[in-house]
Amino acid sequence: MDFELTEFQTDLADGVRRLCQGQFPLEQLRSLELTERVVDRKGWRQLGEAGVFNLCLPESAGGIGLGLAEAALVFEELGRALVPGPLVASHLAAGLIDGADDGSVVVGLIETDRQGAAGSTLPVVIEHLEDLDVLLLLSDDGVASVDPGSVDGTRLTRPMDPLTPVWSTTSLPEGTPVAGPEIAAWWRRDGAVLTAALQVGAAAWATDLAVEYAKQRRQFGRPIGSFQAVKHLCADMAVRAEVARCAVHAAAVTVDQPDVGDAVVAASGAKLLADEAAIANGRSCIQVHGGMGFTWEVPAHLAYKRSRVLATQFGTDDELAESLAESIGDAGPGSGVR
DSSP, rough: OOOOOOOOHHHHHHHHHEEEEEEEHHHHHHHHHHHHHHHOOHHHHHHHTTTTTTTSSGGGGGOOOOOOOHHHHHHHHHHHOOOOOOOOOOOOOHTTTTTTTTTOOEEEEHHHHHOOOOTOOSSSEEGGGGGGGGEEOOOOOEEEEEOGOOOOOOEOOOOOOTTSOOOEESSOOOOEEOHHHHHHHHHHHHHHHHHHHHHHHHHHHHHHHHHHHHHHEEEETGGGGSSSSHHHHHHHHHHHHHHHHHHHHHHHHHHHSSSSHHHHHHHHHHHHHHHHHHHHHHHHHHTTOOOOOOOOTTTHHHHHHHHHOOOSSOOOOHHHHHHHHHHHHHTTTTSOOO
């Protein structure tokens, strides 16, 4: 197993970063805050043309045929740019839903096992409902497809993330089965890794934003970055982001080379670390900015809010921690698992 990035992988990440800078600049994203639709169809198709959604699809199926290691690098850059929309769902659906691979169709996904089965009285939260062409229901039994227009949902007026509009519903159609339990299992695993990669990107963006502000903001005639308390905040942010990045890369490589370890355990650990890093870095970024998380004039709040939303997907911190504890317990003494 080689954790060093190849020249191709570095170029791939750089290319996606340039694409995001050109197609999804922060100023443009902020103009979409709290609007009814935030998914830019033109930009979504450009992501499809760049191979974001069919990256792991075999060449025989019209994809690029790369591994999850490359996809994690791409999704880290998407997370760094705070690109809105159901990115992970559309990536997973490539090859299963026509049009998902090239970005001509926007696919959403909800985990019904965690939010209540179809027909339950429990509220189910659906992201980007009005932007979706297809809604997929993910459960232990498999994957089912639902027409988003058939969902009777109520839009929430104040979502956690202003770039992630959400709807609530107490019932869902049964849906048409499109995949079985095996597909559902690897979607949960790969979805956790890719969501963790988005979190790493957000954590890194928050770090860069805090460091840049600390260099420019002056107090007592000196940049605030020269004060020890602020230095420690920024250093801790950098360490958290890098540790989470290493865990995500390791999980992605383990998925691609399952003989070297337990890919499900690696994915759970990576998601747990990435969620913690993104949320903590979002808080610290706001603190470096003087606690200005209450104003829309400073973008420091955006990474924190996005990270809170992503932390609810493909396993919460409690669920992931319990899963890891169970896996260690199942390994038993003398197994070498620590």
